[in-house]
Structures are given as structure tokens and as C-alpha cells.
Amino acid sequence: MTRRLKDARILMYSHDTFGLGHLRRCRTIAHSLVEDFRGLNVLIISGSPIAGAFDYRARVDFVKIPSVIKLRNGEYTSMEQHIDLHQTLKMRQSIIRHTAESFQPDIFIVDKEPMGLRGEVEDTLAYLKARGTTLVLGLRDVMDAPHLLDAEWKRHDVMGKIARYYDKVWVYGPPDFYDPLIGLDVPPVVRARMNFVGFLQRRVSEEHESGHRPKGNYILVTTGGGGDGAALIHDVVHAYKEDPELTHKALIVLGPYMPAAQRQKLVRKASKIPHVEVIEFDNRMEELIAGSIAVVAMGGYNTYCEILSFDKPALVVPRVNPREEQLIRARRASKLGLVQMLSPEVSRQPKVLAEVLKALPDRAPPSQTSQALRLEGLPHISQIVGDLLETRDNMRLAVV
Known part of the structure; x- marks a missing residue:
């Protein structure tokens, strides 16, 4: 059942350096949330060069930051060849921070990269933490091989920064499928904030149809x-x-x-x-x-x-x-x-x-x-978000 909120705002960050996965996941969550909550607005920060090629529901919009491409060797380069990577990252960081300052979200959801591309979100996390925004890290069911993820995160003290900034860590899969932080030294405070919400169910649009769908079986x-x-x-x-x-x-x-x-x-x-x-x-x-x-x-x-x-x-x-x-x-x-x-x-x-x-x-x-066919992520996220925003409203009433 749709619940009504009063001027609630969620900001999402999707770094989008390779493929469509991050933006599509954020868009799925955003669409589900605005369907469940009237009065909620969701803004997605995306680096995808084709972010505008997708449809967005009412009360869901996106801010485009300059695109950075991840090469097959794991290195990054600017989409615009006449602008070097360092300058592009500075622009991205500035736009992310300015967007957060202007939008003033109640909840900030970061997709997969805890500190963003090359740490571009950390400044914004510190700013929003200071003003009381709920900070959420969303992780895929599987991040990477444990030895690869552990080495990458240790170089930048990522686990320590997760403990410092994030209030909640959502895992977009069930606990009995896979633990994305398996094999890593996870501090108890981080483990206590983890919530395996489940896989994110998808459905077909009732308003639009693909023009490419063939006739017959395929x-x-x-x-x-x-x-x-x-x-x-x-x-x-x-x-x-x-x-x-x-x-x-x-x-x-x-x-x-x-x-x-x-x-x-x-x-x-x-x-x-x-x-x-x-x-x-x-x-x-x-x-x-x-x-x-x-x-x-x-x-x-x-x-x-x-x-x-x-x-x-x-x-x-x-x-x-x-x-x-x-x-x-x-x-x-x-x-x-x-x-x-x-x-x-x-x-x-x-x-x-x-x-x-x-x-x-x-x-x-x-x-x-298999019995392991549980797709409960979206309703679980809605329940968590509803509880967070209800707590926010109660605190505001208490102050008044």
C-alpha cells in the first residue's frame, strides 16, 4: 500500500565506469520507492554516458557527472579525451558535493563503491554525516574474489571508512546465497550494520513495450x-x-x-x-x-x-x-x-x-x-526506508 511522506528526499550515487549495472540497480530501487511512498523524491547521481536513454518515473531524476571509462586492464580514462582524468575527477567530486548541498537528502545511498571512484564521494559523506543524513552503502550479492577485494580495500582503508561513515550496509542478496565480504576482516560494528535485503525483483512495464521484441519464441x-x-x-x-x-x-x-x-x-x-x-x-x-x-x-x-x-x-x-x-x-x-x-x-x-x-x-x-528463489529486496528496502523516514518525522514533531 502506498504511504504518504512529507517532502522526503533520497540521493543515490552510481559511479558507472563500466557497463549498465550500477545505474540499472539504482533506477530499480528508486522506481520501487516512489511507487511505495508519495511525497518522496529520488535523485540519482550517475556517470553513465547513456543515463538519459532510460525512462524515469515521476519524482525520479538524475544528475549527470562527467563520464569516466574503466578499461579492460582495470585503469580509468576520461570519456572526453581532451580533458585529463585528474581534472575530470575534480569536476565529478565538485558536482557530487554541490548536488548534496542543494538537494539536502534525508538518505544517501551509495552503490557498491564505498568511497566512490578514486574517493570522490568521501567529502560528501563527511558533509552529510555532519548534518544528520542517514548514509547507506549498497553492495551486490557478490563483489569480487575475497583476495582481490581485500587487497584493494586495504590499500585505501576502505573498511575503516565504512565503519566511520555508514549507518547501514545493504546487501542486495539473501544471506544463504553469498556473503560479499567473506574472507575479509570485517569489524563487528560493520557486520552489525549489514542487512541482507535479498535480490531485487524486476517486472515488465505496463506503460511501455519494447519495439524489438520478436514474434514467436526466441x-x-x-x-x-x-x-x-x-x-x-x-x-x-x-x-x-x-x-x-x-x-x-x-x-x-x-x-x-x-x-x-x-x-x-x-x-x-x-x-x-x-x-x-x-x-x-x-x-x-x-x-x-x-x-x-x-x-x-x-x-x-x-x-x-x-x-x-x-x-x-x-x-x-x-x-x-x-x-x-x-x-x-x-x-x-x-x-x-x-x-x-x-x-x-x-x-x-x-x-x-x-x-x-x-x-x-x-x-x-x-x-x-531450487528453493533458493527469493526476491524480497525491494519490499525489504521499502520497509527500512519507511521506518527511517517515520523516525525522522517523529523527531521533527518532537522538536516542534
């Missing part, structure tokens, strides 16, 4: 943003080429960040195969996944939530470097029977992949293979 092939997805798309196209008995219609979504040369090469190859259709991007992926008979993906967080939400048989071929997040998630989900997993090495074998693709639509959906 397998959806998606690599999210597409920046590192060319290899999987190539494997799927090669499997169709090598096995004429593979006749399931396939809709391949390349992703907006796939390099132009790779995109053009794959479009040319796919155009020669009658059962394969290729598109570059669709801002309503939920509709495409909901309409499919099966999904082939790399297994990023959002796609995984959509596979569970729409109960689709799925094949996951995870990225294995520079981060191991997708590999860890895929292994865990495969062990629970929720998805089928192939390593990138096996995926490169066209005959093997073709056999898997032919059988994929007949694979039992996640709901029939």
Missing part, C-alpha cells in the same frame, strides 16, 4: 553493457553457423558499450544466419527477457535478477577477469540448480555450445530446480 542473448561481451556473442554466432540443426530463433542484444569494430564485425557475421537477429541496445531489457523462452548471458547482477524474476531457463558464461564477480555468482547459482554454466573455454567450442543451446529451452526453469 532465445535472448545479452551481455549487459557489451563492453566485454564480444567473445560470447561470437561464440553463439559461431555455434549457429557450425550446426544447421540449431534452429531456435535468437535475439542478440550487443549492448551500447561494445566497441564499434567488434559490433560491426558481429553484425556482418550474424546477418548470414537466418535464425539470428541482432540489435544494438534496448532500454527495456525486462520486456525482452520476459518474452523469451530462454536466456544466454554473462551473469551480471541485473541480468541474473531478471532471469530469476521471470523464471527463465538460462545459460551463463561468466567473465573471469579482471573481476571474478560473475564467475562466483554463476558457480553458486549453478550449484543451486538455478542456471547452467559454461566456462569461456568450453563456450568457444561451437559443437558443444550448439548442443547446449538446442536443449536450453527445455531446461527446467529456476523455480522448479
